[in-house]
Amino acid sequence: MDNKPVILIVEDEEGIANFISAVLKANEYKIIKTDKGKEAIAMTASYSPDLVLLDLGLPDMDGVDVLKTIRAWSAIPIIVVSARGHEREKVEALDLGADDYITKPFGTSELLARIRTGLRHSQKNSDVNSAEIKKITVGELEIDYDKRLVSISGEPVHLTPIEYKIIVLLSRHIGKVLTHDFIIKEVWGPYTNEIQALRVNMANIRRKLEKNPAAPRYIVTHVGVGYRMVEELD
Amino acid sequence: MVDFGDNRPNPDDILEDLSADSVNKKGRLEIFFGYAAGVGKTYAMLDDAQEQMKCGVDVLVGYIEQHTRPETIQLMGDLPMLAPKIVEYRNMQLKEFDLDAALKRKPELILVDELAHTNAPGMRNKKRYQDIEELLNAGIDVFTTVNVQHIESLNDIVEKITLVNVQETIPDYIFNNADKIKLIDIEPEELLIRFASGKVYRQERTEKALENFFTKENLRLLREIAMRKVANRISYDNQNEPRLSPKMANIKLLVCVGASPFSAKCIRWTERTAEAFQAPWTAVYVETMESEQLTDQEKQNLRENLVLAERLGAEIVTLNGSDVATVIAEYAKLSGITNIVIGKSRTPKTVFSLFKTSLEDRLIGMLSSIEVHIIPGNTLHHRPAQYRKQRRRLGRNLSFSRTDALKTAAILIAATLFSLVIHNLGIGTPNIIMVYLLSVLVVSRMTMGYVYGVAASVLSVLVFNFFFTVPYYTFHAIQKDYPVTFFIMLIVALITSALTVRIKTQARFAVERAHRTEILYEINKKLLASNDLEGTVRLVNEYLVKIFGRSAILYTQDPFASLAETFRQSPLEPDSAFLLSEDERAVAHWVFMNKKSAGTGSDTLMGARAFYMPIVSQSHVLGVIGLSCTNGKLSQDSRLFLRVIASQIEIALERHHLSNEQRRVTIEAEKEKMRSNLLRAISHDLRTPLTGILGASSTILENGDFLDAETRKTLLLNIQDESQWLIRMVENLLSVTRISDGPMKVTKTPEAAEEIIAEAVSRIHKWFSNWKISVKVPDELLMVPMEGTLIEQVIINLIENAIKHSPEDSVIRVEATKKGRNAVFEISDDGSGISELEFPYLFEAYVPDEKRSADTARGMGIGLSICKSIVNAHHGKMEAVNKKSGGAVFRFILPLEEGENNGQ
Structure with a gap:
């Protein structure tokens, strides 16, 4: 058994999902992927990943609703992926309990930095008050x-x-x-x-x-x- | 992104149009027409309705008369029925058709019995046909019933036959415009049998009705009239194309309307004739001196006559003049009248009538080519009334005015004193007669009416006789020729006074007329000069208040749709703010929706406290005028004048609508042009990097194994660069779509300039790390009202532009300063500067190819033009200059006037 952190990628654009998982795998993370909001909620419950990367524009349901549902029972770090120009959406997601956001288009280094911060936070929160x-x-x-x-x-x-x-x-x-x-x-x-x-x-x-x-x-x-x-x- | 589908018709628009059509669609009116009660109209109507319901039409029985026969009620079967509205009136409970409930329920087809019914007081409309018109306007089909005696234009004929005066009538246009007329006919004999068996009216009413109305003779005649009416309609329907000979079409009738109630007969006669000839007709009322002396009853009659003529479809004209024949002749000649209709009372010949040429004779004398029709009046009926009127009129003329009497006395005394003086000086009696004639003239001039003139004439003769004829100070005259002198003097005095009064009246009319013409001209001129809707509306209100002395309100939109009305208080009235109340607004809304006048003095919504008139232009309503009626109803005359003014307003409003439309089209075209220019520029700009990406990626895919690591890395870097460029381009385009709806769409909030600059710099730094960017902001916090993301885009574009034009490792300076009431942002570089060739097209989105500079590395494409549009949308200014030391400075200035809040 390895101790690699598990990251759930919720993203409906295949190209972007592919590139994110490639980068994360290369950086020693374990990946689970879905392109549907309902599955994302189910997978969060069953796999309890260390971090969720959530795209707000999903085909089956509003990403904000996914966020609300997960936040209702879990404090797991969630990073929201959103497009530029949708500032109100970002503010809403943050106010609803998202830990961070990243704006499309983003570079790999930026993505990795955010994930690192997110993981560190959750550890900190659990380790010490x-x-x-x-x-x-x-x-x-x-x-x-x-x-x-x-x-x-x-x-x-x-x-x-x-x-x-x-x-x-x-x-x-x-x-x-x-x-x-x-x-x-x-x-x-x-x-x-x-x-x-x-x-x-x-x-x-x-x-x-x-x-x-x-x-x-x-x-x-x-x-x-x-x-x-x-x-x-x- | 840019909306490519804009040229195609938007499906939503089409749907909207369709639904608008269905809203505008008027309902169909089907009238079941019979010659008397009991022929089976209601039965036929219900029968048809059943048929319709079987076909799946949503049918509702709106109202069925109470005396309906059991067979008929049976036929109603399962038709849904609307509960009648119960109205309390003088302790009676009246059942009425519930119009509002019907409109709310909105069935496809509604049945409303008895078209000619008069509603109980307190209902919205006076007559049921007005209810039905509202139903039709709401797009509901209506079935209704009516008997021949209720048709307005046939009313008098029926009255003559049956000797029963029918009060409830419907205007002919309702009948003529109905989509379908169904004649319900049975043999009179059969009707009489039905009637005798109590099927028509319930037993207790039968006796009375039989006597008056239901004789075989009457029924036959009524049947004939009804059939002829329907036959006329059929022949009219057949003439869909104007196949009338030009001579026929040229017929134009004129009917002279007076205050006598029998004018109505002439009006009806004219209407029937006009209908038969398909000719237009005009009702003319001539205002003379006598009109001043009309009793209230006569004024009321006159008003009713004019309203009747209007309802029957006449054009109403009021003329001024002293001589009726001349005025009518002039008008007839000018407006191409071919037939004149006048009524003639069979008044017994008197001595006076020997001297007076009758109106018709004079008209015939003056108009050789015009036919004159004479309608005999019914003297029997109106004689006593006429007599009473005459007496009253006389009383009015003799009305005593103390000041006028004093004036008369004073003038006569002065004349007498003067005459005594000149008599003593030995100047002859002819001159004294002259003095008295003069005094009569002055009296007529200075007093109202004939009375004082006549009195002065008689008095002056008496006084002359008393003072200046031998023997003096008696009423005896010695000389034989004195009676002749007195007689001639009296005649001359009387004529003088009559003439003076006439001239005076005419002068007053002329002044009044001139005043109105002047006002109309003035309004017209000012309306033409006003360019904005607001100004026009203000002007109209001002004039309405000035002309009518009443508070006015003007809506230029549906009163329910917007609160944009203008109200003006008249100084002559107590507070008229009630015009703004919800109830009055509802009346105005009704007028707007139904294109008809309503309120005080009209037949609809009489409970309103103002009179409302729609401003109609080619079938659609442009607005509603409301005039307060606190000081009494509007006279017929004022209403006519209001209509003339309304037509002026209509032209002005129409003009505004058109120019607005024009402006909208121009803007739309401008936008379209901008859009296509932008598209051209974008496709030009996008092609280059896409080609690069495609080329590099396919090279790696196809020849990856043969490429050395260095080359492969270069190609990948190229892909990255081009993609980044594309992303920046797309973000620019996003900004464009946000402001393309016009500058009003920018939502400004105060932002700290340094925060915006900081974010822009940090973003650009990620892409171009080889250039140093030095930033300077004032020590005091500079808050600028702006849409942050858009201004950030401007700064990013300008920095990128500077980077493109300066060597690596050089410094780009970004600086924000406060200058007066503006914030100035400056981005400067030490690069190549702007070439002369580029200056004119620097901020243009699309540059014609031949003018484009050879420097294709610029690659900014639409970036700078977007900067300019964003800054413009913020009401800012944008400029670019070359520095003397080399390099360029791009500067934009944003106004600080809102939310100026610097430092603490």
């Missing part, structure tokens, strides 16, 4: 939760309480895209629409953390979707 993590480090950025301190190259950064809240939120979900709505709800509470405030705060955080705010390294923008704190610098 995320609240027990005391410190997080990305490149020169260091966040110490106990001391409530954010520093860059050892220099402490002065943040307002809201800015700190946002950074902590992003770092707790490091590697994952957080939608605008999600961040707003977590930071300002429900029933508010502070999208402008969020943008302003993000701009300030960027100016405090990044060398060039127009070429951010730690917190990247996904236009029309949300923000993500990167796990590893390029």
Whole structure:
């Protein structure tokens, strides 16, 4: 028996499914494939794969419904595959519990990186309670939760309480895209629409953390979707 | 992607057209026509309905009269029946046809008995035939029944035969326009037998009905009339093509309408004649000085007569003038009238009538080529009424006005004083007579009506006699010739006063007429000058309020479909906001759907508080005018004038519709042109990379074993590059489809410029890692209203363009700055710059081949043109310049006016 992670590919385009499975096999993953939403749900239940790669455009049912059904009973990492220009679809999928998304057309390196992040997350979640993590480090950025301190190259950064809240939120979900709505709800509470405030705060955080705010390294923008704190610098 | 199927008719559109057709389709009307009650109309109707139901038609019995015979009720069998509407009226419960329920139920065929029935007060329509018209408009077929005596144009003939005045009539057009007439006929003898056995009316009513109506003689005559009416219709149907001789077709009738109730007879006579000749006819009313003095009853009669003529299909004309004969003669000559119909009362000859030439004689004298028909009036009937009227009119003329009396007295006293002065100066009596004549003239001029003029005439003769004839200060006259003087003086004074009053009245008419013409001209001119619908509507409302002194409302669409009405309050009325209420809107909606006037003063929806008139253009309704009736009903005259104005509005609205249509067609053509240009450009651009991919992949597949690793890698890299180019192209095309519906479709939200630039740069960096991209944004957060993904596309395209034109390892600079109320984005490179040849076509999607620069490596294709369309859609500006130090700068500017929110 080998310990290769099992990846379920739900994709109705044969060409794309072929290329993804080729790449993943070459990178030491075990593959199961389907092109139907109902089968995907059944296979998730019976094989319990380590990660699901879910295309939102399926012939038999809406990919979003597949996502909802699986999320109802499983916390398995799900990466949604969607076309560019469908920002609303992505936001909906993320808000419904998708862990990440990848935009068609994508390159192999990008795909592998996302899968790695997704798998790591699920392990982390099962191994240790995320609240027990005391410190997080990305490149020169260091966040110490106990001391409530954010520093860059050892220099402490002065943040307002809201800015700190946002950074902590992003770092707790490091590697994952957080939608605008999600961040707003977590930071300002429900029933508010502070999208402008969020943008302003993000701009300030960027100016405090990044060398060039127009070429951010730690917190990247996904236009029309949300923000993500990167796990590893390029 | 681009929609290739646009030129083909869209199946949805066709379906929509079809359904629109079926909505517009009018129902068919079938009338079961009989000559008297009891001939079996209802029976025949139900029989036919049963037949229809067997054929699978959805039949509904809308209403069947209560006195229906048992045999008939039996025949109803299992036909579904609509419950009648119960209306309370003076403590009676009346059963009425429930129109709204029928419209809601919408069967294919509905049976409604008694077409001529008058609805109980409080129903929407006054008459049942109006209900039926609504059913037909809703596309429901209708079966109905009617007897010959209810036909409007035959009403008086039937009355003459049977001596029974039938109140319930239907206009002839209903009968004439019916799709099918079924004559139900039995022998009069048989009908009488049926009748005697109580099959027609229930026993208690039989006696009375028999006496009045059901005599053998009457029935025969009625039968003949009914058959002739149907025969006329058949012969009319046979003349589908106009086979009339030109002479026949040229017949045009004119009927003179007055306030007398017997004008109606003339109108009906004319209608029958016109129908027989298939000729158009006009009803003319001449407004003279006497019209001012009509009693209310007469005004009401006149209005009814004109309404009757209109209902029978006449063109209504109101003329002004003092002399009826001249006015009619002029009008007849001008509008090519061939026959004139006038009524003549058999009034007993009086001394006065000896001096007066009758109207018909004068007309015949003036119009040698026009035939004049004289219809005798029934004096017996109307004599007492006439007398009463005359007395009332006299009373009206003698109505006492204190100011006028004072004026008369003052003028006469002044004249007398003046005369006394000149008399004392020894100036002769002829001059004094002149002074008095002058005073009579002044009195007539300054007072209303004949009374004061006549009084002044008599008084001045008396005063002259008293003061200035020997013996003075008595009414005796010594000289023998004085009575002659008095007589002539009286006559002259009377004529003077009569003439003055006439001139005055005419002047007033002339002013009124001129005023109306002027208003019409003004409206016409202004409507022509107004270019937008809004302006036209505002203008119309303004004028309606000004002319009629009533609050006005104008709908230019179905009042239910949109809330886009314009309302204007008249200063002469209390608050008229009720025009905007839901109930009034429903009336306007009815008018819009049924193309008929309704509201106060009409026959339909009389409960409304305003009068509504549709603006109809060639069968479709362009709008509805509503005039508030808080201050009383609109007069017939005002309605006619409103109609004239409505026709002006119709022209103006029609013009707008046409120009809108024109504009739409132009835009559509423009779009089509753009689309085909784009398609041409795309296919040109796509061919190159596809050829490359196909070539490289087939090379590897076919000759893979003979290729060295290096070559194979190059070929694979080529495939990758070309595919990436294709993907970028497709994303550009996606952006185009998002904005091709017009600039209104861009949904702007404030976005941070740096976030957009950052994402664009990170995406382009994945493809072109050999070029350095330096980005600069202001320290203050720059929020720009935009559609983020589209602007990101613009930046990507511009950076890609810069990369294409600059050597590897060179630096591309991207910079965003805030300048005044604009955000400026600049992408500059150190490359070759833009060649002179390319400048004019830089942002064009499709460049004619001969103008295309030799630099095919550009490969941007439609990229730059898409940038420009996106920026334009954001109401921004786009420009490109060459730097002095070499290289090009592409710049686009987006306005910040919405959601300006910089920094904290």
